Amino acid sequence: MSYKSILLNLGIDGPIEPLAQVGIDLAKRFDAKLIGFCAADAPLPVTMAPEGAAIAAELWEQSRIEIRQRLNDRHSKFDRLVAGAVSAEWRDTVENPDHALARASLLADLVVTGASLGASTGDAYRMADPGSLVLRAGRPVLVAALGATSLPLGRIVVAWKDTREARRAVADAVPLMAMANEVIIVAIDRNPSDWIRDGVKDVASFLAGHGIKARTEILKSDEEGNRLVDFLASVKADLIVSGAYGHSRLREWAFGGVTRSLLDEVWLHRLMSN
Structure with a gap:
């Protein structure tokens, strides 16, 4: 019994290096494929005036363009960190992170994520809720310690x-x-x-x-x-x-x-x- 594929959920904000190192460490131990993943979206601005709808749509699309740019940056950083150390691939999407991560979990034997705010998840458009993930993934979820770069197993x-x-x-x-x-x-x-x-x-x-x-x-x-x-x-x-x-x-x-x-x-x- 082993883990042959590990889905690593990396947030769109903040440094990815510590959590990425946890994922790389685990993938090396189990000779597993590491699937880097990131998802985020932007809320549609609310407007009561009909004339504001076009402006709201434009602002929303601009926010999503910025998210796509950040996803590309996450992808590049992930590739640099992995750098041939383990078998790896990358997936990202502009979508609600809870929905996207639950769907992507079917790719893996184990899902690794962080929870810097603990049970208080913060912005639901920019970070996955670990509690929701455990309920929806159908896979074991490893919630890594804040700032850790490896998983000691003493x-x-x-x-x-x-x-x-x-x-x-x-x-x-x-x-x-x-x-x-x-x-x-x-x-x-x-x-x-x-x-x-x-x-x-x-x-x-x-x-x-x-x-x-x-x-x-x-x-x-x-x-x-x-x-x-x-x-x-x-x-x-x-x-x-x-x-x-x-x-x-x-x-x-x-x-x-x-x-x-x-x-x-x-x-x-x-x-x-x-």
């Missing part, structure tokens, strides 16, 4: 909860865990039961079948998200593997949840599946 933590999303994430992350020095499976519950303990053991058994030795931790807490983040910091985790949005996304935004908490921790590398 210690990987699996945030375990017996949900479809977490089971999918564990299977999707096997290629990465196979390279790790240490894997920890952690479950957090206010009143841990034998059912939870048995589930954690079963995850360890599944990983053992892939030649991955994992130790387990069961933590008692009412604050699942906060306790998990504290644990990740205490063990100096290099990567957290988790399911995403076991509850509805609306509920997570209204009341908080583990997925939102992890997306807000921009110092972390996070692999999420849904």
